[in-house]
Amino acid sequence: MSGHIKKIDSIKSMAVYDDFQWSSSMRDAGNNIAEFKKLNIIYGRNYSGKTTLSRIFRALETGTISDKYSSPEFQLSFDGGSTATQRSLSNHGRIVRVFNEDFVRDNLRFIVDDEQTINSFAILGEDNTKLEEEIEKHEAELGSEEDKSGLLGELLGAEEKLKGVQKDHDDKSSELEGKLREKANKADTGIKHNKRFGDANYNVSKIKTDISTVTKGTYSPLTDEQVGKFHDLLREEPRSEIPESSTFNLQYSAIASKAKELIEKKIQASAPIQELLIDAALASWVRTGRGHHQEKRDKCAFCGSDLPEDLWEKLDKHFNQESEELRQALETLLGSIERERARVPNLLKIKNSDFYSNFTADLDSLAEQLSTLSESYSQSLDSIKEQVEKRRDDIFTPLEFKTSEFIEDALNAVRDSYEELRNESNRLTASLSADQSEARAALRLHEVYTFINDIKYGDECTVIETLNEAMGEAKEAKNTATEKVDEKREKIAELKAQLKDESKGADRVNDYLNNFFGHQSLSLKAIEENLGDASSGYRFEVTRNNKKAFHLSEGECSLIAFCYFMAKLEDIETKGNQPIIWIDDPISSLDANHIFFVYSLINAEIVTPEKYEDDGEIKARDRFKQLFISTHNLDFLKYLKRLPGALNKKKSQYFIINRTDQVSDITLMPRYLKDYVTEFNFLFHQIYKCAHAQIECDENHDCYYNFGNNARKFLEAFLYYKYPNAVENDDKLARFFGDDALASSLTDRINNEFSHLAGVFERSILPIDVPEMKTTASFILRKIEEKDPDQYSALLQSIGVENA
Template sequence: MSGEIKKIDTIRNMAVFQDFRWASSVRDEGNNVAEFKKINILYGRNYSGKTTLSRILRAMETGELSDKFENPSFVVTFVDGTQTTQSTPTAHDKKIRVFNEDFVRDNLRFITNPDDSIEPFAILGDDNNKIEKEIEALESELGSKEEGKETGLYAQRVKASREHAVSKDALNKAQGSLDNQLKTKSTDKKIGIRYKPERFGNQNYDIRDIKSDIGKVQNANYQPPTDEKLAQYEKLITEKTLQPISPFHVPSLNTSTLANKAEALVTKKISESNKIDELVKDAVLNRWVNEGRAHHKNKRDNCAFCDNPITEDRWTKLEKHFDEESEKLEKDIDAVIARIDAEKDTVSSALSIDKSSFYSRFHNKLDELDKTLRNAISKYEKSLDAMTAQLKARKNDILNQKSFKRPDDASDDLVTAWNSYDAIRKESDSFSNSLSTEQTKAKQALRLKEISDYLVTIRYQELLSSIEDLESKHNKSEQEKNRIEEYIRQKEGLVASKKRELNDEEKGAKKVNDYLNNFFGHQFLSLEAKKEKIPGEDSRRIRFEVIRDGKKAYHLSEGECSLIAFCYFMAKLEDVETKGNQTIIWIDDPISSLDANHIFFVYSLINAEIVKPKKYVQLFISTHNLDFLKYLKRISNDYKGKGEKREKIREFFLVERSGDSSRICLMPGYLKNYVTEFNYLFHQIYKCAIAESIDDGNYHEFYNFGNNARKFLEIYLYYRYPNGIDGDDKLLKFFGEDSIPAIFTDRVNNEYSHLCGGFERGASPIEVPEMKIAAQQIISKIKEDTAQYSALLQSIGVKNDLLDTVFGTAQEGQ
């Protein structure tokens, strides 16, 4: 189950655990890292670190770790992958209950101070059947919350959580898919906006930016730029800062002055005296004659046309006809016409528009202005041409006065065009200061258009609608999940509230007494729940007291204290905070100062009240006592899982100390499999007997040989010769007529067990040959009882006896 502890990964700076690492220490025969199981038995000698392990679990229960440790640290991993450390020991949702000396000190203070009471606790009372039925109904509605077997509301919660997870996964996938497409457009090296800063700006563009721009594009006020605008933006982003354009000075226009002069000349009257009447009446003839006069005067005497002589009288008449006044008028007309022509040249060449000097954004304006300017020039020139035509007409008929038609004044349009140009010039020059800002705006416009087109390509609206549908489903599933969870919380709170109505501290004391009486036969000791008035208040408080013969008990033996403490712990597992919860239970050496009978009863209590009814999610029991370990081996070893996944729910561990440091490892087979210590001792002697040499793997067998052999022979000879004779006599009787093996064996046992014969023996190296010979002699003698010897070999897992070969070789060597 996910609520079980998988392993204690590391322990540092905690008593004898200085730098323990589970992964390197707890490995099976195949060198695989082992794990805790549902039931875990830990054996270790005193001071090996068992209580330190229990303190780690105690910290996970209470949130407090002894301040006597300097810089302690531990990491505990659960099957579900969550971890707990010394920094946050209660950062888990598991119910943990630990029995160790800290528990005893915190709850049973009377052990250290006889005047103190025992911390009271309440278990469910049985006085209100109605409330119990209500609790039963609520719990039935809630159902079972065992993982994989949920019913009732808990099953609904599992279903709602599963549907919520599915909807969340679908939403995340859809959103992730869209985000990936947006990320591609943002940062992809081929199509990403980030890698085209010269066109779109922002070389740090990412998915956050594109989401912001999408918001702008999706705004109802957004209008994509026209193709013309896009072309302008394309030009604008490539432009460099231009030099200022020279100001245009508007030339002075003389149209009014020229019109006045032309009018005066066209309408001027010529004197009629001394005029040749025929020429006055015929302007063409008059012009012909005047031109011929210029060809003949002072050049020919005869007429070039008719070859007749030209008389002085004729020359006199012609000179009077073509007098100075006429000639002056002609000259004045020619002068004005020349001025008109000059005016036309001035106007036509006054302004030449060079678009390359302007930013591209003004080119359209300049194109329009150019058309307007040409029209204005043309109109102005037509006005001047009209004056020229009238002046030429008068010149051709110089003698006759003409009327003058004043042309329209076209100068205003021309001046307006010139002024517009200058305004555009100023605007273009001013634009240099804002070019960077305008280019930024142009790049943004191009970027938004790019994004707008991309949204169409990926069908953004369809994806968005799909995501909105999935989000709506997710929200509904989340609301349903939250609703069920809140409803369950309410129901659980109601159950807890009603259970509090049934709390009964007296029943807690009674439960302890039941254990004392029924399991241990202690009818003289009991707990009583006593009510005391709280000073200054109307309410009363409950306190537990140990009673012997109707009076408060003092001077309890260590065994009695141990019994009461453990019965108290067992009863407390039934309190309102623990009962009904799947609990991790750690029991640390509960048999201190107890005799053999009580040790068995402690085992019986654990088996009957915890193991068989399965009132635990995980169980840990540690001990230093081999008798207690013998009983613990009887604890159920059911299987969980099926087929290849079928595995035992029980595991044995050894807490082993070497010098100042301890470690946890899997319990060796000889210790896990032996029924009694007698079998273990036989195995140690047997291994000494067949050992070929001492090494790091078996040195402890020789180091402990003296104690092991002495204890084994005491047990073996007691049952073989139960008539009370002395030890030496038993050895002589055991080895028969040959007294040498008996004396030799006794010497080895005593000198290496008790250092008999001088303490210098303890400082000397172990003499392996002596021990091996003694071991072989003991085993050889036991072997005479074939049936017993065969059973002993079978109990230690030996199928092929190696003693004959080894012993035979040893005899030959002697």
């Protein structure tokens, strides 16, 4: 059902709707969420919230919600996934027409204040064909009235030539205009409906502006590569700012410089021990052993011999302070090398996901370079490390420092390139919205450029311009007869103004009043604001016997208002557009005959398809997209079930509005009301619910508080038809309950005391005795079953309960 309203998702803080949720309230017997259908019938008692629902739909029509609601919230869902809320009332794109008290107040101010008037409206005139023929005749005669001017031959020839050229020009212009309109806003394929162009208000005027841009010599068409890049840009989402890398600071130069200094440094022992100078391994062994013996042992831990007394003095002179300082410096440098070596894998973390997609290729290239250079950098550090360790192990032998290939600059260059990409990506984030807007504009202009080339727009314009020049020449030929031509055109304009006649709106209201309701004396009169001025407009006035009517009854007001609404469905903004229609309780203050006539009018003028002729064939089409009718009247509800499609489950849906205290809820109409349309079944259902409700459950308090009224009304109807004979001092309750005097007495007490407060006002502030209610309800059900089991079984079936 294209364009249909599926459901009212939620209503909050609107009169009796505190927090209505469709998904929880609107479930069928299979626990499936129900939806609106083509025909929707809503029943609810007065003050239950029907008009509030109609105001939500009227807000879709007018674009505003009543300011009497402090903070209303609601949401409606349409098929296709779109929604409308109190904040988006003008973007749904549907034509909605609502009849409710607000419609009456806004359009028929006379009903509220007899000093006011009624808004007029125009419908298409019934004599259009005749008027159009007359207009065409006058246009063909433009030259025939010039016989006395002496310019007949020249004017007639110029007029015929102008007609031909103008027709060719108009046809060609219309053809081109149609192509532009289709390209601008045709459903699915038009630029307006293409999200990548980002202009939901695109129209013919804008495409003409774009054509003017792309036809200038300064415009350069996009290449396929540019188009691809723009599409990629439009798919981008804003990225977080990429922070600068703080771990890259390379130490290679400092390490290499320090290594060269230490490796090549020359030192001498104060009193060198020749053997240790010659054998570096032995020197290392002695140095290590010194730490295990000095001031710890008197004998050699290896051979057990006594250590010479001057041994430590000799070793101190060999391993002097200078050599130890150098050794310590070398160890420190080795630590620096290790730390730098450990930093290499984390020098620069390149994460493509942090960047926009157009940086991927450059980032991949940098990552590859970084991997290769990092490996070379690690090898260079390893080479320095080996040389440092070698000098440390042979501390008195200077070595020549050998440098590896210098790659620090190359690594820094990679980092600089990364920083350029990072800064560029961050700049793109700041300007993404503007860049995407430019991309959309560029793609839209490219689309327009391709389009005008496809339709050969330049050739079309040349032909139209040629025809335009010819048309100008033809117009110049009749300039000598300007006054008479102007008079003829004024006549034609006057006839065209009659095509849309506001007086026809009043006539249609009168047709409904007279033909459907038989009100010959009551009518609507269209009064011209400025007599003689066809362009001045009309106002409507209610008349009785051709005189302005005052003191209308409520029934007359209701009839006029509804007939006005029905006629307005044929105004020039509505007719033929299949609106969504909501009719809120249209039978207020009407008698039974008028209620049937309202049903008949809805059936004939809305529900019954409209017939029309197409190429000689009579066809039918729906007058509406969706119809919603609410009522509090069970007789009217009974008539509505006769509407075409009302019994078709695929086309119709029935709802009921239940009000408990100050809050209302909308649910699917129960079977007994939908199928039988009688309050009798409803009252029986309330008694049944009371008899089977759980006393401790708060959700059942309404059936207890309403039980007195419900039981009294039900028993009045039930016992009247069971005991229709009029007997003086007849106690029908006693006859019904028989020997069960307790049940009779208890029922009589509840019926009288709990359905009235007169004389015992204090009862209104005391809690309801729930067990008493439940017991009485059970008495009533049990006695009905005992007296008439067939009727009891039928009543249970009518409320959807299987008799055990």
